[in-house]
Amino acid sequence: MAPAKKNQLSTENALASVQVYMQQQYRPYSVSDILLNMHNVLTKPKLITILDTLVADQQLVCKTIGKASYIECLNQQIKDLKQEICHLKLKLQEIVTTPTNEELDNLIEVYTKKIENLSLELEKCRHNTS
Incomplete structure (x- = not known):
């Protein structure tokens, strides 16, 4: 005696179920393998x-x-995911190269001293030329 036929799914439900099944399995199958693995729900x-x-x-x-x-x-x-990893690596590189607050304070001190020194040299040059 032939096995009893199961209720057939609608086209939309069948599309969704096949897609979900293939994503869950994530491996190649032939049509007959898919048919058997889904227990003949579809013809x-x-x-x-x-x-x-x-x-x-x-x-x-x-x-x-x-x-x-x-x-x-x-x-x-x-x-x-590879694109997201690449994007996150770029963000990480940007964060790593950005100086910390302490480094910024040190840089501000260094550059203010340079400005003061250059201002003094400029004043000396102005007095010497006049």
């Missing part, structure tokens, strides 16, 4: 159309090796 033609839709929306990637096609989750999250 094979419906699953193929859903996977094609997700591939067209660039949420999944289809890689063909020989005659077999494998579908896996897109590495977009990894790309986003």
Whole structure:
């Protein structure tokens, strides 16, 4: 006797469930593997159309090796995290190169002394030329 058919999901629910499943697994699967792992909740033609839709929306990637096609989750999250890491490294570099308050106080003292010395030299030069 054939196994009893389970209730079919609507297209929107099926899209969401397949996408969540692929993100959770985060490894390549063939269509038949996905069908079996989801316990035949979807028919094979419906699953193929859903996977094609997700591939067209660039949420999944289809890689063909020989005659077999494998579908896996897109590495977009990894790309986003790498960009965020790069941005945070730049921020960290900026924070590290910014002087602390103590260093700023020391720099202010050094530069005020330089200004005083240069002012004195300028006055000497003015008196010598006149």
